[in-house]
Amino acid sequence: MKITNAKVFIGGPGKNYVTLKIETDQGVYGLGDATLNNRETLPAAYLRDYLIPNLIGMDPRNSEDIWQFFYRGAYFRRGPIAMAAFGAIDMALWDIKGKLANMPLYQLFGGKSREGALVYAHATGADLEDLMDSISYYVEQGYKAVRVQCGIPGMPTASYAVPEKKGDVRNYITDYAGIRPKVEVWDSDRYMRFMPGALAEIRDRFGPELKILHDVHHRLTPREAAVFARAVEPADLYWLEDPTPADDQDALRLLRQHSTVPVAIGEVFNSVWDCNRLIEQELIDFIRVAVSYAGGITHVKRIVDLAGLHHVRTGFHGAPSHSPICMAAQAHLNAWAPNFGIQEYLVLGTPECDALFPSAHRMENGLFHVSDAPGLGVDFDEREAARYSYTPGSHPVVRLEDGTMWNY
Numbered sequence: 230m231k232i233t234n235a236k237v238f239i240g241g242p243g244k245n246y247v248t249l250k251i252e253t254d255q256g257v258y259g260l261g262d263a264t265l266n267n268r269e270t271l272p273a274a275y276l277r278d279y280l281i282p283n284l285i286g287m288d289p290r291n292s293e294d295i296w297q298f299f300y301r302g303a304y305f306r307r308g309p310i311a312m313a314a315f316g317a318i319d320m321a322l323w324d325i326k327g328k329l330a331n332m333p334l335y336q337l338f339g340g341k342s343r344e345g346a347l348v349y350a351h352a353t354g355a356d357l358e359d360l361m362d363s364i365s366y367y368v369e370q371g372y373k374a375v376r377v378q379c380g381i382p383g384m385p386t387a388s389y390a391v392p393e394k395k396g397d398v399r400n401y402i403t404d405y406a407g408i409r410p411k412v413e414v415w416d417s418d419r420y421m422r423f424m425p426g427a428l429a430e431i432r433d434r435f436g437p438e439l440k441i442l443h444d445v446h447h448r449l450t451p452r453e454a455a456v457f458a459r460a461v462e463p464a465d466l467y468w469l470e471d472p473t474p475a476d477d478q479d480a481l482r483l484l485r486q487h488s489t490v491p492v493a494i495g496e497v498f499n500s501v502w503d504c505n506r507l508i509e510q511e512l513i514d515f516i517r518v519a520v521s522y523a524g525g526i527t528h529v530k531r532i533v534d535l536a537g538l539h540h541v542r543t544g545f546h547g548a549p550s551h552s553p554i555c556m557a558a559q560a561h562l563n564a565w566a567p568n569f570g571i572q573e574y575l576v577l578g579t580p581e582c583d584a585l586f587p588s589a590h591r592m593e594n595g596l597f598h599v600s601d602a603p604g605l606g607v608d609f610d611e612r613e614a615a616r617y618s619y620t621p622g623s624h625p626v627v628r629l630e631d632g633t634m635w636n637y
């Protein structure tokens with residue numbers, strides 16, 4: 230069996246999804262997601278210029294050897310661009326394997342460990358009352374877990390993920406259009422004075438059952454993070470996400486000495502070498518990698534198994550930049566993983582998105598149910614894809630009030 234062709238598409242309804250389609254001499258094809266948010270053309274170029282010319286003629290069933298060929302063969306290893314490109318190839322090869330076996334992927338991993346995987350939604354508010362309304366909306370929709378982000382009084386601009394006006398919702402595409410980033414202003418002192426009390430009020434309002442998550446988005450120093458983690462303990466958080474910049478694997482040691490709040494980290498990691506110490510030294514409770522830019526199913530499954538040895542559960546990244554192909558790959562891992570925790574989930578199910586990526590996966594009552602279709606269980610309509618093209622965009626950058634650059 231041989232790979233005969235592979236194609237890369239960029240675009241989608243209000244998104245720059247990077248979709249890989251690998252075709253074989255037996256008519257079976259596989260799909261992968263190489264989307265790297267706001268840097269989408271780079272994994273696409275890596276695929277087109279270097280990886281696909283080598284892929285043609287390989288046996289798609291040897292997904293492990295193909296992964297090793299590209300990873301070890303690159304010489305300059307890792308990095309989100311390369312790992313996103315490898316990840317898309319790996320997803321597509323697993324998709325082909327599942328279709329050849331006529332089984333959904335979770336069966337090839339070891340079958341289902343659960344019916345329906347817990348997901349969390351994003352509630353945001355320009356102020357606390359606005360946020361309470363947003364949380365109520367998701368609770369009424371049946372969500373059992375909600376990430377809560379709130380505008381900070383006195384902050385001169387809206388901060389991470391928070392709308393500027395009451396009742397608005399951040400649109401991750403139109404708000405961040407154009408190659409020159411918007412500037413957001415940040416003040417850790419104001420944030421640390423306001424947010425613990427706000428989280429406690431949310432807990433009071435919604436009672437003990439709702440799982441409440443909060444994302445610090447890498448903004449605090451290790452000492453501030455330790456103080457903040459202790460201050461939010463009365464809110465009984467499901468997790469505190471990215472309290473410190475993720476590239477320092479020792480930064481959480483101080484927090485661990487002062488608080489038992491569950492910590493989630495890792496949405497920017499792209500390999501096991503970014504998180505092995507965090508996992509082995511049990512400095513985190515949830516690992517947040519994404520199947521797309523952490524090297525695909527083959528590599529992320531290794532991270533999940535290492536995490537399982539150390540009581541660390543999964544909480545895969547599910548930002549709107551992941552296409553339904555990556556979300557399907559994660560859904561199969563979520564159905565199987567003995568150490569599954571939760572899945573970040575933003576509603577993708579617009580009619581345009583469903584037309585481009587038809588699938589039978591479904592959300593019901595705050596749980597994601599993976600379909601029993603062979604492989605990833607998601608398709609890609611090339612005629613629909615022809616309607617879309619690449620639109621440049623950029624994440625905001627963050628400065629302190631005196632102009633100093635800070636962590637987005």
Ligand SMILES: [Mg+2]
Nearest residue numbers: 444470471496
């Ligand atoms: Mg996050």
